Amino acid sequence: MKKLVLACLLISLGACKGTAQKEKKETFEINKSESEWKATLTSEQFYILREEGTERPFSSELLSIKEEGTYVCAACETPVFKSSTKFDSGTGWPSFYDYIKGNVAFSTDQKLGYTRSEEHCATCGGHLGHVFNDGPKPTGKRHCINGDALKFIAAK
Template identity: 50%
Template sequence: MAQNELSLSEAEWRERLSPDAYNVLRQQGTEPRFSGEHVDRTDDGTYRCAGCGTELFDSETKYHSGCGWPSFFAGNETNIERRRDTSHGMNRVEVVCKTCGGHLGHVFQDGPNPTGERYCINSVALDFDSETDE
């Protein structure tokens, strides 16, 4: 599904994405806490990058952390890249889609077992494919 979206111009990204998705995926923005459509989602399915469709998270790894954004204890490491983020005077690990470079959120080391990680991801950066949509 995903093709070489890295070659898209900023104008093409603006046309392709909603203003909120563009802000998060292309400008490393953050949506307001508890505002996203996936925060309380409990359906079985797959979460994909809203920018390019790359598979990122399985619903079996999603949990309620109370942070205000969808949280996962594991991601598809083949399709996710981690980058050091020192913006806003913090030292964090940014999570981006390997296919299109879109900013997804951050990963923290305060999650549940078995990984101990909490991927804190913006809803607007994700599309959801339900297993029951067949």
């Protein structure tokens, strides 16, 4: 009887090892090797954009920018946010209530033990930050973005 139970257990465990559980690797328009990214990004940008890190709150120079312009991905310069949607969330990270459609993609992040919506650049896959449902009107969203994941391009 013990052998039968053991055999059933082993078969059950083997059945759970299918390829459906493997994480699907996304492909992006811009694909570089780790060494290529390291050569083009600062160490902090690499940590955030490629390793999905988070910068210290209130450390970004972008928090104080009030002028008109566009925020682009620091890795590939894809426009991701307009200055007209930026607001002071008080969280210590640049925050926006909307994003540039088609240039930001979303995935699920469960690294902290609960589900969050992660956002990344749709062109290169660089991690930007997370989006929450506690922002201002008209969207009610707060795109909480790492400043080192962005560059600011002032309007002409």
